[in-house]
Amino acid sequence: MDNTKNKSFQEKYDLFRELDPDVLQKKFLNALLKIQNVRRGSIWIKRGRTYVCVEAAGIDSENIVGVTLDAGAPSIVGWVIENGKMTIAQAGSDRRHNREVEAHFAIKSSQILCFPLLVNGQVFGAVQIIDTNPDSIHLNLESSYLTHLQNLVEICSIALGNALSYAREQKKNRRLSSALSRIEKEKTIIGQSKAFHKSMELVKSYSDTDFNVLITGESGTGKELVAERLHRNSARVNYPFLAQNCSAIPETLLESELFGYKKGAFTGAARDRAGLFEAADGGTVFLDEIGDMPMGTQAGLLRVLQKNEIKPLGSSRVQYINVRIIAATNKDLVKMIRENQFRQDLYYRLSILPVHLPPLRERKEDIPLLARHFLNKESKKAKISEKKISPETIHHLVAYTWPGNIRELENLIRYLMVTAQDEVIRPDDLPEHILKTSQDETSKNTNPIHSDPQTNETQNLRDISAMTWPDLEKAYVRALMEKFNWNITWAAKASGINRSTFASRMRKLDIHRGTGPPS
Numbered sequence: 001m002d003n004t005k006n007k008s009f010q011e012k013y014d015l016f017r018e019l020d021p022d023v024l025q026k027k028f029l030n031a032l033l034k035i036q037n038v039r040r041g042s043i044w045i046k047r048g049r050t051y052v053c054v055e056a057a058g059i060d061s062e063n064i065v066g067v068t069l070d071a072g073a074p075s076i077v078g079w080v081i082e083n084g085k086m087t088i089a090q091a092g093s094d095r096r097h098n099r100e101v102e103a104h105f106a107i108k109s110s111q112i113l114c115f116p117l118l119v120n121g122q123v124f125g126a127v128q129i130i131d132t133n134p135d136s137i138h139l140n141l142e143s144s145y146l147t148h149l150q151n152l153v154e155i156c157s158i159a160l161g162n163a164l165s166y167a168r169e170q171k172k173n174r175r176l177s178s179a180l181s182r183i184e185k186e187k188t189i190i191g192q193s194k195a196f197h198k199s200m201e202l203v204k205s206y207s208d209t210d211f212n213v214l215i216t217g218e219s220g221t222g223k224e225l226v227a228e229r230l231h232r233n234s235a236r237v238n239y240p241f242l243a244q245n246c247s248a249i250p251e252t253l254l255e256s257e258l259f260g261y262k263k264g265a266f267t268g269a270a271r272d273r274a275g276l277f278e279a280a281d282g283g284t285v286f287l288d289e290i291g292d293m294p295m296g297t298q299a300g301l302l303r304v305l306q307k308n309e310i311k312p313l314g315s316s317r318v319q320y321i322n323v324r325i326i327a328a329t330n331k332d333l334v335k336m337i338r339e340n341q342f343r344q345d346l347y348y349r350l351s352i353l354p355v356h357l358p359p360l361r362e363r364k365e366d367i368p369l370l371a372r373h374f375l376n377k378e379s380k381k382a383k384i385s386e387k388k389i390s391p392e393t394i395h396h397l398v399a400y401t402w403p404g405n406i407r408e409l410e411n412l413i414r415y416l417m418v419t420a421q422d423e424v425i426r427p428d429d430l431p432e433h434i435l436k437t438s439q440d441e442t443s444k445n446t447n448p449i450h451s452d453p454q455t456n457e458t459q460n461l462r463d464i465s466a467m468t469w470p471d472l473e474k475a476y477v478r479a480l481m482e483k484f485n486w487n488i489t490w491a492a493k494a495s496g497i498n499r500s501t502f503a504s505r506m507r508k509l510d511i512h513r514g515t516g517p518p519s
């Protein structure tokens, strides 16, 4: 092979190897124009009931890329796509030629050679090779030459068709993997207790709106987790969710974090810096510990809520922003208003949609679920086998009061994963303070039937003798169920009868949670 042939072979080989449709169609079009010795040409792709120009070359090409032709309007490309056949058209006299497209072009087309683009027998577009010379002498229309050209177009159109579907698949893939990583990052919210369920129902209904939300609850009850969920389920999901803790941060620093500053606003402000509200524009700002926000900063926040505007430190100009605010606190804001520590006008604007998250001690049924959830999650994270928790250990966890709420439980599970020796976590593994408090709580909560026989025996005997047998059995089963937090398996174990018999007695005695006399 001589050098010229070798080069041309290499060029064609490169063309067919190209996977980026933008690069491929450009190279393809230029190769055709070079072969026919003309400068103008374009590639059109069928999209639904339209044909879109995806590539063009020559003078005015920038005005044609992106042009969309309706399938109903006359056009050479439309005719070629619909008929799947090559055509030669004299632009001046051919009725199929769309004159509107080049109405503003200084140089008009004179002769158009148009080939269909096919892959797997399906036409997906067309390529036009255009002569702009009024005498139409550049295009070589000799039949054997056109046959060779047609063959080249066919091969290139397969390459282009494949590159387009590869790009489509890649785009789909990217979309899927970003959705997948969003799902993976989404933290699971655990809880089936009535109290928690009620709060979550409210949260669900708030997601469809754009009003500000105030989440109250003790520290560690999941306020930030819920705020994130609210954002993810809202129309703002594709914009940022940015959080700021308002406590333990000096007032000027908090203001510059939230509202940003201009260069020279204070010593050390070497350049302009955008604040959280500007960075979150279009999304959600989560203000944690709002009860600790200084009064001065509260005034700035009120301006955001009233007028959707912020004024960066050192700036005389206001900026408009569009954010949803979710605030959270473990403080009694109403009491703080009375004590002049929190602005009433701000409170009303923040608390349009309020939700309270119950402390863990008021949703004890969720403790076993949460403990197992954290064990599973942390073991997966640490890539170690998951330990089990014995029913007795769960019993202690349920009885404990959890002042640090879910965060404390999560940390305890991490501690137990490291310190428990066996595959099963037993009460001995628990820290002293949990064992002690849980034992105190258990003895406090014990039902009269189980109370100390020495002190209550006479009273109990009197009570019992006044009861019928079914009443007595009912009281016994109910007391056991409450002691074991309505876990039938443990209650049955404690009573010494098997689970199904116990469950069937419960049904017969019509015992349900929330019904019957208070124990």
Ligand SMILES: Nc1ncnc2c1ncn2[C@@H]1O[C@H](COP(=O)(O)OP(=O)(O)OP(=O)(O)O)[C@@H](O)[C@H]1O
Residues within 6 Å of the ligand: 187, 188, 189, 190, 191, 217, 218, 219, 220, 221, 222, 223, 224, 225, 226, 288, 330, 406, 407, 410
């Ligand atoms: N229902 C839940 N299910 C699973 N994990 C939870 C749940 N609630 C809270 N958590 C986890 O407990 C920890 C504490 O939650 P979070 O930070 O949301 O609490 P908070 O109320 O915002 O606390 P603070 O008031 O101290 O900022 C986090 O790791 C969170 O993922």
